[in-house]
Amino acid sequence: MQRLARLPKTTLPVLLWLGCCHTAALAAQPLFQNRFFTLSQGNELLCATSEQQFLPIDRLAEAIQFYEAGHPDLRGQAVAVLTDHKNPERLDDLSDYRAACAGQPGGDLCVLEKYWGDREAAARALALFYDTKTVVKHAEDPNYLIKPFSADHLRIFEKAVRKIPAFLRHTITKAKPVEKLEQEIADQPAAMQALIRDAYQEDYDTSIWQADHTHPLTLVPGIGFRSQTVAQVFSGQNLIVFTVKAFDNGKEGSVYRDIGVEYLVDFRLPIVVHEIAHTIDNFHFWNGEDDLYFFYKYRKISNDAQTLKIIADAKLALWPSKWFEAFEFLAEVNDGRYDGNVQEKLAELVAQYILIPERLQQSAPAAYLWLRGDVFRGIEYQGYDRCPTPLTKPISWWQRYASGKLLGR
Numbered sequence: 490m491q492r493l494a495r496l497p498k499t500t501l502p503v504l505l506w507l508g509c510c511h512t513a514a515l516a517a518q519p520l521f522q523n524r525f526f527t528l529s530q531g532n533e534l535l536c537a538t539s540e541q542q543f544l545p546i547d548r549l550a551e552a553i554q555f556y557e558a559g560h561p562d563l564r565g566q567a568v569a570v571l572t573d574h575k576n577p578e579r580l581d582d583l584s585d586y587r588a589a590c591a592g593q594p595g596g597d598l599c600v601l602e603k604y605w606g607d608r609e610a611a612a613r614a615l616a617l618f619y620d621t622k623t624v625v626k627h628a629e630d631p632n633y634l635i636k637p638f639s640a641d642h643l644r645i646f647e648k649a650v651r652k653i654p655a656f657l658r659h660t661i662t663k664a665k666p667v668e669k670l671e672q673e674i675a676d677q678p679a680a681m682q683a684l685i686r687d688a689y690q691e692d693y694d695t696s697i698w699q700a701d702h703t704h705p706l707t708l709v710p711g712i713g714f715r716s717q718t719v720a721q722v723f724s725g726q727n728l729i730v731f732t733v734k735a736f737d738n739g740k741e742g743s744v745y746r747d748i749g750v751e752y753l754v755d756f757r758l759p760i761v762v763h764e765i766a767h768t769i770d771n772f773h774f775w776n777g778e779d780d781l782y783f784f785y786k787y788r789k790i791s792n793d794a795q796t797l798k799i800i801a802d803a804k805l806a807l808w809p810s811k812w813f814e815a816f817e818f819l820a821e822v823n824d825g826r827y828d829g830n831v832q833e834k835l836a837e838l839v840a841q842y843i844l845i846p847e848r849l850q851q852s853a854p855a856a857y858l859w860l861r862g863d864v865f866r867g868i869e870y871q872g873y874d875r876c877p878t879p880l881t882k883p884i885s886w887w888q889r890y891a892s893g894k895l896l897g898r
Contacts (some may be wrong), residue, residue, distance in 0.1 A: 515645055517558065521568070521621065521622045523620060525620045527649050528653075529870050532876055535758060535876060536754060539645060543644040552765040556619040556620070566700070567597075567615060567618055570581065570624060571625075571696075572626065574626075574695060601614065605640070610643050615645070617650070619623050621658060622658070623646070625708045628710045634714065635711055638708075638733065645758060646761060648755075648764060650765075658706065661768045661771075661772050662727070664704045665702070665704065666693070667694075690723055690730065706728075709729070719731070721764075726768075729767075736760060736804070739755070739756040740755055740757055741755050743756075750881035750882065753879055756880075762843055763837060766835070766836035769864070770789050770832065770839075771789060773864070774787075791831045797831065800838065800856070801831070802856070805827045805834065805838065806845070808837070808845060842861075844870075848874060
């Protein structure tokens with residue numbers, strides 16, 4: 490069992506308060522208001538390291554109190570979703586946590602603290618769920634071989650969520666659980682059935698919010714479809730799988746030799762935004778009402794006839810959210826521009842609209858106008874290009890030693 494992280498004494502009163510009784514005088518509030526993790530249209534979250542610009546613990550406590558007031562059973566229901574696993578080892582650990590927390594102040598929050606091994610991480614995971622309907626949890630990993638998320642990852646996920654407008658996040662979180670997969674694919678050829686089963690993520694069977702029978706946007710560590718993939722969203726799903734070690738190559742202080750730079754801000758943010766863009770693609774046209782919605786049978790932005798030409802014609806500068814994949818598939822990079830498949834290009838268009846809008850408006854004006862009008866409902870952003878300090882610095886000769894191919898050469 491992990492030891493709880495030691496926190497500054499100034500945070501302890503807040504954390505003790507989290508375990509106390511709900512304030513009965515406060516009116517019950519509906520969940521998922523995006524009231525605390527508000528939309529960030531400026532560049533303050535972009536021009537930051539991993540140690541900057543996330544909500545402090547007292548603000549997390551305020552969010553938890555706001556939603557739990559008048560809902561005495563809410564915390565238990567939410568923690569059950571945030572720790573929902575099928576693996577016996579995970580279930581045994583959770584049973585131990587519940588036994589250790591029995592009778593202690595905080596109740597289910599104590600279980601979540603032990604699950605994360607960190608009090609702040611537990612509070613952030615709970616507040617994120619209450620306010621944005623986002624689930625961040627550990628892998629369904631029988632042998633604990635997959636590198637787990639930490640409090641550091643919850644902070645970067647918080648920032649990425651705040652770059653997505655609430656109405657787009659609401660569409661994503663209307664996803665239904667896939668409960669009749671075998672019945673639905675029964676008339677498909679055997680080879681197709683096998684392909685669908687292979688692509689179906691086990692974790693997608695968990696984290697169902699029974700209050701409205703939906704599957705919240707869920708972030709888990711794993712290895713994706715290919716172990717070298719930094720992060721992956723499966724078609725028709727809103728679960729994002731991160732290969733943590735590869736993902737963390739985008740953190741500030743990391744050196745990426747192939748492009749000859751050291752990061753001075755946390756470039757994991759573009760990667761998360763790109764992956765969330767895949768879920769926007771998956772659910773943009775989804776009404777959230779049909780019982781069956783499978784990843785091989787639905788309408789996406791990226792295969793919509795009216796938008797295919799806009800996506801294909803867009804000239805995209807290669808940007809951090811695709812740097813990693815660029816070196817796996819050099820054929821998709823031409824003169825420093827990304828020209829990948831339609832689904833990837835659409836996700837990158839959305840990411841660049843949020844992250845480097847000034848550059849996108851110049852390089853792909855038709856795509857920019859389409860995104861502004863049809864996807865973002867007029868919302869516009871300030872991007873990395875307006876950061877007051879450099880985002881990267883060139884690496885030294887010894888850091889460049891044994892480097893790979895240089896971008897575009």
